[in-house]
Amino acid sequence: MPERPDLTGPLLAWFDAHARDLPWRAADRTGWGVLVSEVMLQQTPVARVLPVWQEWMRRWPRPSDLAAAGPGEAVRAWGRLGYPRRALRLVAAAEVIRDEHGDEVPADAETLRALPGIGEYTAAAVAAFAFGRREVVVDTNVRRVEARAVSGPALPAPSYSAAERRLATELLPADRERSVRWNAATMELGALVCTARAPRCGECPLQDRCAWVAAGSPPHDGPPRRGQRWEGTDRQARGRIVQALRETDGTLTREQALAASGAPEPQAERCLLGLLTDGLVEQDEAGGFTLPQ
Numbered sequence: 001m002p003e004r005p006d007l008t009g010p011l012l013a014w015f016d017a018h019a020r021d022l023p024w025r026a027a028d029r030t031g032w033g034v035l036v037s038e039v040m041l042q043q044t045p046v047a048r049v050l051p052v053w054q055e056w057m058r059r060w061p062r063p064s065d066l067a068a069a070g071p072g073e074a075v076r077a078w079g080r081l082g083y084p085r086r087a088l089r090l091v092a093a094a095e096v097i098r099d100e101h102g103d104e105v106p107a108d109a110e111t112l113r114a115l116p117g118i119g120e121y122t123a124a125a126v127a128a129f130a131f132g133r134r135e136v137v138v139d140t141n142v143r144r145v146e147a148r149a150v151s152g153p154a155l156p157a158p159s160y161s162a163a164e165r166r167l168a169t170e171l172l173p174a175d176r177e178r179s180v181r182w183n184a185a186t187m188e189l190g191a192l193v194c195t196a197r198a199p200r201c202g203e204c205p206l207q208d209r210c211a212w213v214a215a216g217s218p219p220h221d222g223p224p225r226r227g228q229r230w231e232g233t234d235r236q237a238r239g240r241i242v243q244a245l246r247e248t249d250g251t252l253t254r255e256q257a258l259a260a261s262g263a264p265e266p267q268a269e270r271c272l273l274g275l276l277t278d279g280l281v282e283q284d285e286a287g288g289f290t291l292p293q
Contacts, residue, residue, distance in 0.1 A: 005209035007149060008173055008182060014205035015185035018192070022046065023054065025129070025184070031105030032063055034130035035093070035112075038122050039086050046191075052079050063094035064103045072291040075280060076246045082235075084242055085278055088292070089117025107131040128183050134176045137183040138168045141190025146171060148194060148212035154220040155196065237263035237271040242280060242291075251288030257281075 023029070024037035036056055040049045056077060060066040066074060074087040093115040097105055105126065106112050112123035127133040138146075138160065146167055147156040156164065173179045193200050201207050201217070212218070244260035245252060252260065254272075261268040272289070275281040282292050 004150070007171065007206055007209065008178065010205040010209075011185045011189065012178065012181050015181060015188055019184070019188055020046070020192075022050070023057075029130065030061075031107070031126065031130040032061070032097075033057055035105055035118075035122070035126050036090060038125045038129075039090055039117075040081060042086065042122075043083060044081050048081060052077070052081055060094075062103055063097040063105065066091055067094040067098045070293065071279070072293050075242065075291050079246075080239075080243070082239065084239075084280055086117075088279055092116035093118060105130065107133065109133065109135055125183075128180050132176060132180055134172070134179040135183070136165065136168050136172055137187070138164070139187060139190075141188075141194075142168065142183070142186045144196060145186050145190045145194045145206075148199075149206050149210045152211035152215050153222075154212060154218060155222065157222070232263070234263075234267065234271050234274070237261040237267060238275055238280075241268075241272060241275060245281065245289065245291050251284060251286075251290045253288060257289045 019025070022037075024034050033053075037049065037053055040053055056066075059077065060069060069091075071088050071091045074091045075084050078084045078087040096115055097103060101111075106115075107127060107130070109123040109127040112118055112126055113120065115123075118126075121137065121139060124135040124137045125139075128135040128137050143156040143160065143164060146164070147153050150167060150171070171182070173182050189204070189206075193204050201210070201213055204210065207213055238261070240263075241257050241261050244257065257272055258265060258268040261271055263271065272281070276283065279292055282290050284290060
């Protein structure tokens with residue numbers, strides 16, 4: 001088998017020159033700030049996350065601050081980031097960090113995974129980016145970069161596979177500091193250059209050693225990747241109800257909540273019930289609806 005070309009050197013040099021100046025990468029970053037950023041960045045672009053993250057860290061610089069504020073304030077401050085259950089997970093994690101870890105975010109991935117709502121990726125990312133641990137950190141951007149550069153397809157398989165994990169582990173530099181930079185650099189390259197729809201191969205530091213480029217940049221030949229529809233979905237209707245509750249100081253009646261959804265009544269009823277089940281909305285004794293207390 002031919003020796004794999006060096007990817008680490010060119011990629012880290014590119015990252016040193018092109019990395020975005022983000023506050024959760026700053027020298028004074030905290031474990032809590034990195035954890036909040038990683039949860040917010042799930043399926044949400046940096047430009048939308050940045051102002052919300054800054055406001056959260058101003059209001060709640062420690063896990064105990066968020067835990068004291070409670071889920072209602074967290075959902076209200078979540079704004080339009082989408083998937084507001086992430087706000088509830090952060091509150092639950094903050095409570096455990098306050099009560100069981102002395103208000104300090106754990107540094108190792110195994111302990112982080114035991115926190116409510118923290119999965120494998122988030123635990124590895126926080127351990128790496130907040131505490132400099134050598135961890136395999138793989139998100140959608142990393143999967144795409146490593147698939148193209150090493151394996152050759154235009155896009156990775158829909159689901160993360162054991163083969164991809166083995167490849168990511170093999171590519172991770174043995175040196176701890178370089179491994180952290182490799183993780184961040186690979187994510188950055190996927191976000192800024194090696195994008196899914198319009199990769200800018202001419203700007204890529206790996207262009208001359210990329211298996212996909214060497215193969216002629218063949219188009220994706222797997223199942224079509226369909227964009228997520230938004231208009232008319234339950235996600236849109238649920239988001240409208242939550243937004244209406246954010247914008248009121250009191251409660252909404254059932255009729256007001258259903259109307260706020262902008263959806264037909266059966267769909268609106270289903271969405272309101274789902275919000276209640278998920279803990280994003282509560283019903284008081286008088287029958288009104290509020291954000292969780």
